[in-house]
Amino acid sequence: MADLLTPVSQTYRKQAHNEEFLSVSKPAEPATAPTLEFNGTSPEEALEVLKSQPSYDTLLCVLKYLQKGTRGKQAFDIRIPGPRCAQIIHVLVTEIVPNYSTLLRESSEGQSGGALDVLLACLTSLTGINAALTYIRALTREAKSDPKGFKNPHVVFNLSFTLDLLGRLLQADGGLKQLWSSISPVDNAVQVRPMRQEFISLLASGRISSFSAEAEDLCRQQSKLDEEVWVANGKRYVDWLGHGLVTWIRHGVSEEDIKLAAEVAARAMRLPHSENLIKTLFTELLLRGAGNQTTFGELLGYFPPLQQRKVLLIILKLLSNLYLGSADSSEGTDDDPIISAVAGALRDVIAKDENQKDYLISWLTGASGAGLGESCGIRRAAVAVLADDKVAISTVLEKSLNQFGDQLYIRHSPMLQQEAHAQVLLLSAGYTHRIAPIKLTVLLRSSAYLNTVSNRIAASQGRGRFLGMVVGEALSGLVHGKETKLDFKMDELDTSEAKWYKALVHVSDKIGPLNPLRALLSPSTTSKAPRPAKQAEKVAPKLSRAPRQSGFAIEEIKDDEEQDDPELIPYAKPDSDAEDSDDDPTLISRDKPKAPVYIRDLISYLRDTETYDKQKLALATAPTLIRRKATYGTEVTSHAEELAALLVGLQDKFDLDAFHDQRLQGMIAIVVAQPKKMGQWFAKTFFDGDYSFSQRASILIVLGLSGREIAGFETSEYATAAQFPSKALPTRVEKHYIPPSSSSTGRLQTPGSNLKALPPNAVDKLAQSLSQTFLAPLAAEAADAATGPDALKLSSFTSRLNAQSSNSSKGGSKARTRGVRSIPNTTASLIASSFFFPLTSRFQAAMASSSREIIFQPYLLAVYLKTLALLLHAAGPSTLALPQMTAELWDLLLGVRAQCLGEQGVTQAVLFALIALLDVNEGDMRGLCERQGREVVESMEWVGGVFNNTRGGDAGGDGEENEVKMLAAGVLIRLREAVDKYQAVLMGDLIGLT
Structure with missing residues (x-):
């Protein structure tokens, strides 16, 4: 076969070429760009050197040149906005900072005027901060573009470096004055005007905090941040802005600068925590500025009229x-x-x-x-x-x-x-x-x-x-x-x-x-935002165990007589301790703190948020210790507000068992110890404090439950534990002298009357219990109807209510179970003046303030209305201020009807409040119709619309809609009974009502 193939031609190559062709090529050495020498002749040369990955020494020379700038015919200042400056700053932010940030920080540690300070001096301008924000925004969008995660890991590192740069730029010496100085040298008024608006918008629009917070969240997800980014904290940023304005004004600025500062402050009033800004300006300029008290008034004079009114408030x-x-009638x-x-x-x-x-x-x-x-x-x-x-x-x-x-x-x-x-x-x-x-x-x-x-x-x-x-x-x-x-x-x-x-x-x-006033001020704080230290690891140290004893042996001696005695029960073997299996002795803590016995020790434990043992001991002992010290000495009286503030703002850093229950019980103990003072304090803190929704909800729960405990409806286990030994017999002896409590005393036995543990929905449980107590007679009356359903056709949910309520009647009895009972007038007056009225009155004031969005949050509004209903129920029918309490609560309920649209939780809370209101006033329905005739008619029409427009009501049904429909039916029956019975009384109020 090979003979049939004849080559057309043959070509021979040299030996060297053949070897080169057959040999395997080696990877070429990476080509390195030649390092450019910087002679400092022009900004263009500096830009080229920065783009060519300069060495550290070359970079330092370029930065010093840019910081110094040039004068003469070709004057150049990197702080003044311009095309060439924008290019150089863009390269510095996007290339130099990510690549050289670590090296610059290490080389500048412990010395001033280092390379990092020179870099910050070049970028501390309007253009530099805008470039950092733009780069942060671009990196954030790139990171969010991939739903499965970050495609490029360098995005997270660049974000962290740029966030650190932004924080350092805003912390630079001179602050706002230095930023404005980069614009003021511009002579052209046409150029200054838009730059002035950009300056105001940059500082007061919230872009810095919002962009930084979004970037910080992305970095936190990847665990690439060890320190807190202060510019991402809106409160700290507002504080920094206030101190920056104070420093700027104090250094002898002109009238135009005061006008500009006023424009920045007025625009910043739209930011969250704007109260802190006014507090800083007022305190530092007026109270501390002993030599120039008119500066604050002059600054305020340049505010717009509406902003002036807000500042005055x-x-x-x-x-x-x-x-x-606080308010006190004995002043x-x-x-x-x-x-x-x-x-x-x-x-x-x-x-x-x-x-x-x-x-x-x-x-x-x-x-x-x-x-x-x-x-x-x-x-x-x-x-x-x-x-x-x-x-x-x-x-x-x-x-x-x-x-x-x-x-x-x-x-x-x-x-x-x-x-x-x-x-x-x-x-x-x-x-x-x-x-x-x-x-x-x-x-x-x-x-x-x-x-x-x-x-x-x-x-x-x-x-x-x-x-x-x-x-x-x-x-x-x-x-x-x-x-x-x-x-x-x-x-x-x-x-x-x-x-x-x-x-x-x-x-x-x-x-x-x-x-x-100056004598009561704390020392002045610096205008810089402090850099937080690294967060300590939130690792709970393991519980210590007692040291093992050695040097002797334990011998067990058996006694036949004891073994045969049936009355002697041997001790059970102790469970194995997981801590004993730990072989590392360094993890054992042998200096465990002791339980606090004084209120000042309790306060110090609560403040130490980094120690697991102290936090656990403080929460466990706070309810008992506060109740025990309430009537002995002035410890609780002197430190009640401080204790309450610590407990309200406490965070569960160590995932403690029963953290929320013990925290709530501690706050309840404070209110029970000082009800007149702390009831008003908690009501004020709910509206004015800087707390989250969950913390505000806990305040409402504390007010509701403590009010019921003061009225005698609830008994906390901590109240018995707080008694001194001289006031209580031992448990094993007490049972022979005190008979067990009987439910036949006529007192309403409310589920959860012994508060051993507070679930997160404690108020909801009480509300459901009281609702069932109110609706049970209605179910009995509907069951007794022999001919067809009643006017509201309650037969559809009678069986369901009987299944839910343990208090519902099975026969034809029409006697109503009273859901309220009389309490002493002094206690009822205390609940009204220190709990109920502060909550309702401050709600009216908060509706016209910036707190409107907070109080109208659906869940918080529902808890608020249920708390008011529980307090009204706790005060009872013997309260002298019951007509005023009824009027304020009813006006409030009718005022939040618009918030019930689409919110079943709020609607249920409004209906429960109406149930409590009608239940407490059941003995004086005629007087209620005389005083609140229009409210009765309006409520009847609105509740009827809720009943007709709510689905549910099927027998055996379940869900929130069924609860709403049952509550609406119960309220509607009682209101129609009152209207039918007292038509003549209501006739005067019905005239003119469409």
Whole structure:
């Protein structure tokens, strides 16, 4: 076969070529770009060198050249925006920082003026920060583009390096002043205007915090961050911005710079935690700026009008919280230096600005209340600021008097708001009488004063009548003689509280210096945002075990007699301890802390959030220790607020067992120990504190459960454990003397009446129990109907309710099981004044503030409404303030009807609150229809719509819709019964109602 193939031609190659062709080629050495020499001639040369991966020394030379810049005909400053500067900064941010960041930081440790400082000096400008933000945004988008994870691992590292760079740029010395100095040298006004707007937008729009937070979250997912990124924390960023503005203004800036600072601050008011910004500006510029107190007023004068009003409201609240304490009816009326200093601070804020003065007048007389729930001291200071202006103080008096006597105001306004306005009325009347006595004399002869007194006396609420009589006697005592002045001759007007109200007309506070406020300030903080230390590992140390004994042997001796004795039970073998299997002695902790026996030790344990043993001991012993120390000494009284703040903000870092239960029990113990003080504190903290939704919900649960415990509906196991040995017999002896409690005492046995453990839905469980108690008689009545279903066809869910409720009747008994019981008037008054009214009144004020989005969160709103219902139920029918409590709760329920659309949880909470309201007022339904006729009709129409538009109701059904329909049916039956029975009473209120 091979002979048949004849080659056409043959070619021979040399030996060298053949070997080269057959040989395996070796990999070529990587070609390295020649390092360019930098001569420092032009920015173009610097840009080329930066692109060519320079050595460290060459990079340092380029950075120093860029920092120094050039002068002369070809002037160049990298901080001034321009095309060439933008290119250089882009290369520095996207290439130099990711590749050289670690080397620059290591070479600059412990020395100032190193390579890292030079790099930061080149990038500390508007263009540099924008470049860092743009690169962070681009890396974030690239990371999010892959749903399965990061395609390129370098993205995470570049993000972490750029975030660190951004934080260091904002921390640079000079802060905002240095940033603006990069723009101010520009002479062209056309170029400065857009750069000015960009400067304001960059700092106050929230881009820095939002972009950084998004990038930080991505880095956290990949565990590439060891330190906290402070620029991603909105609160810390606002603090940094406030301190930066203070430093900028203090260094002697021009009027244009103050205007620019005012624009930045006014724009930043839209950011979260804007209250901290105003607090920093107010504290550092006005209170600490002893030599230049007018700076803050001048700065505030450049704010827009709406922002000025918001700033004034924040400052009033700030002064009340920091210096004037909590509300107390026993406050003195003598001249107080703190109140005088607060009045001086308010005068400097207003700075003779008529608009600001009008805002202060509207705050004193507005519908939101003059510092609702705050101390009377802030109202005294505000009125003292206006005391020298005859027109202003007369305006406050007239508006307050007309509002105080308005019938709708008396009927629908929260009681705390009416008390605050009564104080303003009395204070302004006293100042008016001293400035223009004839003005007050004419006013008391007018119809406004007469109508005010008559409307107040005719009010259905006892507290409203009390305030009207106090105001009438106080004002009459200023104008009329001793024999002709108004005197109602009632015992309640001779109490200490009534005398305190009457003494307000004689208060005369002077505007004083700010030294008392400065003395209470903490040392000034630095304007830089501190870099947090590395987070300690959240690893719970293992429990220590006792050292093993050695040196002797244990011999077991058997005794035949003992072995044959059947009454002697041998001890069980101890379980094996997992800790004994640990072979590493370094993991054994032999210095375990002891349980705290003093409140100060408990506070120190709670503050030590990095020690597992202390956190566990503190939570376990807090409920018992607080209850035990409540009536012995002043430990709990002096540290109640501090303890409460620590427990509310405590985080479960170690995944402790029963953490939430023990934390709630600790807060309940504080409220039970100091109910009058801490009930108001928790109500205020719920609306004003900087807490999460879950922490706010825990506050509501604490208020609800502690109120029921104070009323006697609940008994905590910690209350018995907290008793001293002299007050309780041993358990094994006590059982021979105290018989077990019987359910035949007539007291309502509510499921969960012994609070051994608090589930996360403790309020929901109580609400469900009380709802079943209310609906059980309705199920019995529906079952007794012999001919067909009743008006609402309740037969469809009667069987289901009987299956759910252990209290439902099986026969034809129509006797209703009372869901409430009477408690002492003092306890009921305490629940109303310290728990219920602070919650309802502050809700009305929060609706007009920035807290509106928080309180209308569906879950939080549902818990809030159920808490109010539980507190009303705990107060019971014997509460003297029951009409006012009913009116405030009913107005609130009708006001949140719009929030029920699409939210079954909120609807269920509203219906349960109506159930509690009707149950407590069951003994006085006629009076309820007389006082709340329109509310009865409106509620009946709304509940009927809820019942008709809600699916469910099938026998044996389940779900939230079935619960809502059952509650709606129960409420609707009771309301229709009241309407049918008291039609004549309701007829007057029904006229004109469409």
